Amino acid sequence: MEEVALPPPLPPEPPTPPPVVEPMRFTGSGGEYFRIWIVNLLLTVLTLGIYSAWAKVRRLKYFDRHTELAGARFDYHGAPIAILKGRVIAIALLIAYQHAFDVSVTVGLITVALMAIVLPWLIRNSFRFRLHNTSYRGLRFAFKGGLSHAYYVFLVGALGSVFTLYAAMPFFHQRLKAYQHGNAWYGATRFSFTATPGAFYRVYLVMMGLMMLFMFGMGVLIAVGVGLFAHPGATADGKPSKELALGITLGIVALYFALILCIAPYLTARLQNLVWNHTGLGPHRFVSTLSARRLFWIYLTNLLGAIVTLGLYAPWASVRLARYRVESVSLVALGSLDDVVAGAPEDVGATGQEAAEFFDIDIAL
Amino acid sequence: MIPATYYDGRSATRRAATLQVDGDALRIVLEGSERIVPLAQAQISERLRGAPRTLHFADGASCDVDESPELDALLSQAGHSAGRVERWQRSWTITLASLAALAILATVGYRFGLPVLASYAADRMPSAIAQRISSRALASLDQSFLKPSALSPAHQKRILDGFAKLKDPEDDSAVVIDLRDGGELGPNAFTLPDGTIVLLDALVKLADDDEQIYAVLAHERGHAHYRHGLRAMLQTSAIGVVLYLWVGDANTLLAVVPTAALQARYSRAFEADADAYAARMMRANGIAPSRLAEMLEKLEAWLRAKHPGATEASARAGFLRTHPTTPERIEALKQVQ
Numbered sequence: 001m002e003e004v005a006l007p008p009p010l011p012p013e014p015p016t017p018p019p020v021v022e023p024m025r026f027t028g029s030g031g032e033y034f035r036i037w038i039v040n041l042l043l044t045v046l047t048l049g050i051y052s053a054w055a056k057v058r059r060l061k062y063f064d065r066h067t068e069l070a071g072a073r074f075d076y077h078g079a080p081i082a083i084l085k086g087r088v089i090a091i092a093l094l095i096a097y098q099h100a101f102d103v104s105v106t107v108g109l110i111t112v113a114l115m116a117i118v119l120p121w122l123i124r125n126s127f128r129f130r131l132h133n134t135s136y137r138g139l140r141f142a143f144k145g146g147l148s149h150a151y152y153v154f155l156v157g158a159l160g161s162v163f164t165l166y167a168a169m170p171f172f173h174q175r176l177k178a179y180q181h182g183n184a185w186y187g188a189t190r191f192s193f194t195a196t197p198g199a200f201y202r203v204y205l206v207m208m209g210l211m212m213l214f215m216f217g218m219g220v221l222i223a224v225g226v227g228l229f230a231h232p233g234a235t236a237d238g239k240p241s242k243e244l245a246l247g248i249t250l251g252i253v254a255l256y257f258a259l260i261l262c263i264a265p266y267l268t269a270r271l272q273n274l275v276w277n278h279t280g281l282g283p284h285r286f287v288s289t290l291s292a293r294r295l296f297w298i299y300l301t302n303l304l305g306a307i308v309t310l311g312l313y314a315p316w317a318s319v320r321l322a323r324y325r326v327e328s329v330s331l332v333a334l335g336s337l338d339d340v341v342a343g344a345p346e347d348v349g350a351t352g353q354e355a356a357e358f359f360d361i362d363i364a365l
Numbered sequence: 366m367i368p369a370t371y372y373d374g375r376s377a378t379r380r381a382a383t384l385q386v387d388g389d390a391l392r393i394v395l396e397g398s399e400r401i402v403p404l405a406q407a408q409i410s411e412r413l414r415g416a417p418r419t420l421h422f423a424d425g426a427s428c429d430v431d432e433s434p435e436l437d438a439l440l441s442q443a444g445h446s447a448g449r450v451e452r453w454q455r456s457w458t459i460t461l462a463s464l465a466a467l468a469i470l471a472t473v474g475y476r477f478g479l480p481v482l483a484s485y486a487a488d489r490m491p492s493a494i495a496q497r498i499s500s501r502a503l504a505s506l507d508q509s510f511l512k513p514s515a516l517s518p519a520h521q522k523r524i525l526d527g528f529a530k531l532k533d534p535e536d537d538s539a540v541v542i543d544l545r546d547g548g549e550l551g552p553n554a555f556t557l558p559d560g561t562i563v564l565l566d567a568l569v570k571l572a573d574d575d576e577q578i579y580a581v582l583a584h585e586r587g588h589a590h591y592r593h594g595l596r597a598m599l600q601t602s603a604i605g606v607v608l609y610l611w612v613g614d615a616n617t618l619l620a621v622v623p624t625a626a627l628q629a630r631y632s633r634a635f636e637a638d639a640d641a642y643a644a645r646m647m648r649a650n651g652i653a654p655s656r657l658a659e660m661l662e663k664l665e666a667w668l669r670a671k672h673p674g675a676t677e678a679s680a681r682a683g684f685l686r687t688h689p690t691t692p693e694r695i696e697a698l699k700q701v702q
Contacts, residue, residue: 065410065416138377
């Protein structure tokens with residue numbers, strides 16, 4: 001009789017430890033950042049921009065090293081020379097892009113086609129450079145998104161959004177975040193991303209509603225204004241007063257600014273919450289509780305502060321915003337973070353990140 | 366004995382450690398084990414208020430250490446001293462001096478540097494680029510504000526030929542004038558970056574005689590000669606970039622209004638230069654520069670009739686004005702005579 005190898009008995013499930021909420025903390029201060037900022041700025045001007053790469057490393061180090069999670073700090077390790085090279089390439093690309101059509105239509109079209117091929121690759125590299133150079137508890141983060149996936153997300157995504165008159169944009173935004181977060185690693189532990197396209201559509205639909213509300217208000221004011229001026233009999237003395245005209249114009253302008261001031265905090269808050277509430281790291285997950293109203297207040301007062309101080313308030317504004325955004329995120333740790341081990345080392349350049357920033361592609365969040 | 370948190374760089378495990386200096390070596394004492402690293406190999410992060418400092422070792426391991434006099438002693442023993450930029454960033458005196466230096470650089474750059482640079486660049490810009498910008502601008506104006514001129518061909522020819530006969534002692538480049546009906550734009554004339562002058566019908570009708578029109582065209586020739594169009598474009602974009610770098614973080618809108626205000630000062634200087642150029646050109650042709658002054662007064666009167674209170678508002682706008690006030694310009698034209 002043949003002996004049948006029985007599978008070894010399963011070890012008993014270890015008892016699941018209760019989850020521990022670890023809030024993130026930001027310990028930077030405006031006064032300290034002001035001094036870093038102003039020295040960075042002066043050196044950048046005196047070196048005709050070359051120092052800007054070193055300035056960027058100092059800025060990111062400042063914000064990362066002041067970000068604390070579970071008693072440990074983040075850190076940034078980007079090499080200024082790599083960033084400088086990236087910036088030079090990015091500027092060359094930008095100049096080529098802006099002036100290609102001045103040479104001829106053919107050259108312009110070829111340049112646009114080349115950009116379409118190069119940019120997804122650059123953006124993927126930018127994700128890699130940023131994460132690879134960020135560390136926590138002595139371990140590096142990493143980004144392992146594939147190149148073909150990048151073409152789908154950035155090229156198909158951009159074209160798909162435009163050709164559907166942005167109806168497909170929330171869908172592709174979800175694909176982008178899934179690509180960015182789902183391929184991020186901390187050491188050898190992978191991040192996960194579970195937000196659905198439907199959730200992105202809800203955020204964007206509310207934003208549309210908000211915009212329409214403001215547009216409606218502006219429309220009413222414009223209609224009232226046009227009506228009064230077209231039918232002077234509508235007012236008591238037969239002609240609309242100058243004050244009334246001024247009031248209506250100011251009302252329209254105020255609504256326009258209010259719209260701009262409201263949309264940004266609404267989108268930032270809802271998207272940060274949506275993205276981080278659906279991001280996990282191994283067994284751990286994140287919670288983000290950013291409030292659009294608080295964020296609106298911070299944006300508004302930062303703007304007023306910058307106006308009153310002719311821009312000098314900027315470093316305090318950056319620190320305030322960073323503090324609020326960082327401190328509304330917590331890690332819900334299921335077990336110890338100690339168990340994470342390092343991933344395989346890799347070598348990545350900075351070209352992508354710089355190019356993405358020069359083309360104003362917002363890859364934050 | 367300095368307390369520290371040790372990370373080996375291979376896992377996220379945090380281990381309590383103490384640091385000790387042993388001659389040239391740094392001894393890291395962990396629970397149950399010990400590491401010895403040459404002191405000179407340890408890299409220390411810059412000092413930040415309220416954050417621990419990190420010692421990095423060559424193999425990827427690191428130690429977080431809180432600030433303390435003992436740590437400072439250890440660092441000085443290792444021969445470490447803060448870098449220059451790190452020391453500057455810590456000093457309020459140096460940072461405030463940096464701020465003052467930036468303010469001085471900005472003022473000097475705005476008053477002297479940028480006008481010189483923009484003029485240098487405008488002189489060297491390939492004429493093909495200026496032509497392309499200009500033809501695009503005119504094409505888009507033709508689609509929006511401008512219609513073909515309603516003046517009779519004979520009337521148009523009389524003005525163009527009459528002006529072409531005048532000597533331009535300072536500039537022998539070809540004179541290109543396009544006549545258009547500007548509708549709502551009123552009596553006006555402007556110069557495109559490549560030197561093409563656009564003259565609107567309403568200005569022709571407002572003038573008492575052709576010499577007043579020539580005066581305006583001579584003023585526009587001044588703009589063309591000095592390449593004011595290109596220079597203004599270059600200056601505006603440079604100011605825009607600098608302001609964006611300064612306050613763009615806070616809000617993009619914040620960079621727009623100051624750009625207009627700062628450009629206005631350059632624009633007033635351009636108008637004064639073009640007036641002086643016109644006066645010299647007119648004198649070379651035996652026309653009194655006061656003809657330009659007459660035209661300016663007529664334009665001002667037209668504006669006042671169309672927008673009552675507008676001149677008052679424009680006087681109040683002060684720093685936002687793109688032109689010197691008409692009395693200032695007329696006074697300056699008298700000085701030329």
